[in-house]
Amino acid sequence: MSPAPRDPVAGAVTLRPLVRADLPRLRRWLDAPHVHRWWFHDTTDEALERDFGAGLRGQEPGEDLVVELAGTPVGLVQRARWRDYPEEAALIAPIHPVGPGALTVDYLIGPLELTGRGLGPRVITAAVDGGWARHPDATCVVVPVSAGNRASWRALEKAGFRRVASGDLPPDNPADPPLCHVYRLDRPPVP
Template sequence: MAGVYHFRPMTSADLPQLERWLALPHVREWWGDPAEQFALVSGDLDEPAMDQFIVSADDGEFGYIQCYDVTAWESGFGRQPDGTRGIDLFIGEPGMIACGHGSALIRAFVDERLARETPRVVTDPSPANARAVRAYEKAGFRKTTLINTPDGPALLMIRDR
């Protein structure tokens, strides 16, 4: 497992790679219809409340992470401290799964945000996605409650500064 992760702001030049990743079975399982998700993600490139990144390590680019203002969308997260950010991500490259990258890149990304005055970071994996829940817990998130989101039931997980 690589020790250093880089989070490069995503550009329109990354869209073909993102489209390929969204179509892979291990991403589609939790992100849903690839065409629908591609439309949403590509449409957010110009959204000021959404920051999107391509994740890389020594082995090259392998994933996607988005970080957003939780007040910009109806999320089902309830009242959160001002400045709270939400995250969603996936590892696109199949060879990078089950190698410890998930929890390590989450920790690195969230540590950066918390060091920059973000008071809280939240995420909402499917309760059935045990791999994601484990990765978030290893990255310092705590389970709080089951919530209803526009995408269905989710487990609200929180990491505070």
């Protein structure tokens, strides 16, 4: 009898800081059609330096974190405090105020074969739990997501977020309509 095939999404989900050696892998992920559709990034060397270089040098208030699944890099999480990005906070404020204690997260899963298998909610949970630990003054996590990106907003729901608003925001991909949904998760009470 042959052993059962290993579940490709089994194993611990951990996060670690993005380092310069991760950039070639990040480029491949961002260029993958299922990622590029929603993370509409230029992936030239100059663009990667523009978008991720400040974080690599410790000059960015937000965090770029590599998602590892059982020790293998499989994605990226961006985690930040809204107050560190006042221009973006001002854009979302008419739809749903974020407040000084709000965090936000965004993520991607690079290998297509790992998508649609329940990994997204686990990544979101790891990002949120790490955010609570890193920012003891954080009160909630507020995440806008394109209304067309059903997989992402369903992953947020599975991770415990609730939809609190919908409205128009400038889309990441100019091909998308501006409608987005805003999801929120409040910090759990201390036992």
